[in-house]
Structures are given as C-alpha cells and as structure tokens.
Amino acid sequence: MSQSRRAGRDLRRRPVAAASDATRRGRLDGRIGFQLRMAQDASFRAFARDTGVRDLRPGRFAAMTVIHNNPGITQTTLSRAIARDKSTVTPLIQDLERRGLVARVRSRTDRRCIALRLTASGEDMLLVLEAHAASHDRRLDRIVGPAKPALIRLLKSITDGLA
Amino acid sequence: MSQSRRAGRDLRRRPVAAASDATRRGRLDGRIGFQLRMAQDASFRAFARDTGVRDLRPGRFAAMTVIHNNPGITQTTLSRAIARDKSTVTPLIQDLERRGLVARVRSRTDRRCIALRLTASGEDMLLVLEAHAASHDRRLDRIVGPAKPALIRLLKSITDGLA
DNA sequence: TATTGTTATACTCTATAACTATA
C-alpha cells in the first residue's frame, strides 16, 4: 500500500451487471464463443455478488478445491489442473498461505517439490465456499433445468475438443 | 513504448493450453460455473491461437461487430451492449480509432454524444475477423454438433437469468 | 441536476524469461 487509496470501498472489480439490449449484436448472438463469454461473465459477477465471502474469487476457490481433492499435490501439477502457468500459481498459493488456508511442505523424496494441503481453517473455509457455490449452482440449475447434464457435457467437450 | 521490451515475441498472453487431468477436481467438475470458465478459457485461447490476426482480440471484435450492426451508436450504449463500464470503452475505442478502424463523430443534436462508425478499412477488417470467427465457429460446431441451438439458448438464458 | 465521455488511478490476472535449487 504505497499510495493512498482513492477508489471504491470494495476490491472486487466488475459491477456493471449484464448486457443491455435493444442494441443489435448481429452474428455475435449466434456465436458460441461470444455467448460463452457473456454467460461466463454473468456467472462470475453473480458469484461475486451473491457470495458473502468478500475476497476469495472463483480462481482461489478452484485451487482450494483441487488441493482438497488431491492432498499433497505439487504446484506444477495444480497449475496444469487449472490451466495456468506455474508462475501464476506461485502468488496465488502465497496468498492462500498468508491467509492460513494452505500449508506448503517441501517433499523429502524430491526436494524441488512442494506438497500442498489445506489447513484445518482452509477446510472450514472451503465448506463455506462450497455452500455459496452450491447456492449459486442451484440458481443456475433453476435456469437450465433438466438440461444441466447435457450442458455440462457440452462444455466439457468444448474444453477438451479445443485443446 | 517507453521501455524496452524484454518479454516474448508476442503480445497476446495465455499459451498454456487446456487443463491437464489425472488430477481430481471433485465437485468442481459438476459445476456449471466452473465448466463455463474452462470452456470460455479454451475457446478464447483457441481463437487467439488460430486467428491469423495478431492483435484484435475477442473484445475488440465484439465492439466492432456491435458498431457495424448499429452505426452511429454512442459509447455509452455500446458499453451496455458489451457489458462493460464506459470508462473501459474509452481506451478501447481510442485504440480502434488510432488504427483507423473506427470513426468518431460528435452528434450535432446532443453534443455530449459521439456517434461511432466503422471506417471502410474497419469494415474490411471486420470481414477478415468474421472469416476467422466463422472458421473458429465451425470448429466449435463440429464439437457440439446438432446441440448448437440448444447450447446457445442455454447460454443466453444463463446470461439473462443472472442479471 | 443528470448524462456523455475522459482522465487519474489502481487492482486482478496472467504470462515470459531468467534464475536457484535440486534431480
């Protein structure tokens, strides 16, 4: 905090809300890529807005979930699981460690590696986040209805198919 | 360009590729929000990778498409159409104007407003981008197959439903 | 007073390259 803060009361960017209309978007509207972007954006904003947790955005949440499900995972493996460079993971994990949510232990078999684990308070926090995510998901479920499994399958096939 | 460039040969961030696996992602995998993020990310990277156009990312492309479809649109209206703050649109449009792709004309009826239009070369560029987007979309179409209309509908309902 | 667009400011996310320490 080298400089005085002048800006908003809130660190989480992106209020704005969803796109307006009456404006013609042309072919954009029929493009999967564009609609993907709009939906992702809306979901992201809604998650941030609805969640009471004021500083663990979806990225941290995803990392914590992966660590929870793969105790002892290394940073490089984690980086592949969330499709980010390892240099992106370093500060992310440092942040989680600073908050006492993640513990880092040097591996004794390969001293280059660091094994990641959630701390007890990390597990607690994950439960809280899970609850929020679940309620956010219920909202999404209500919107997509019975098409949910199909939607998930389609999204996965896009992710895999474009790799 | 006030400073020397040290980094890569390419301004477009985000190589990396898609997520790896063998790693358990737990409930994340069944979450619409998460899968939306992964698919959007993959689509974004693929678009950037496949497109020959080396410096007009999806955001610019979307803005240009909206301007093309709504000649004379104002910046504020555009900002609503693409769900971004007007202060975000200012530098975006300045960039497009600098490249000679967009023309800005002060409205004579309301001198606060600026009417946006694509220049001739902006229209040309849009055609090139359209071609790339179309080929990217064909790839997506091949992946999602006949489910495309349903997918588009679902994504739109998510965007609208979360507003 | 309200709105359009601009500016000043700043923060998040992400990457590349080079580096250290291991292996």
Next chain:
DNA sequence: TATAGTTATAGAGTATAACAATA
C-alpha cells in the same frame, strides 16, 4: 540437462471516482 518453484517485469482488462461539457 531437465524440472520445480521464484522473481522481475510487463501488459491486458477492467473498475471507481471526479471532472468538464452539455442537456
């Protein structure tokens, strides 16, 4: 030489607040 993680650096994207011009 190759890999794990860190650091230095940088840029894209986006936002809030305040402001000037205009309505």
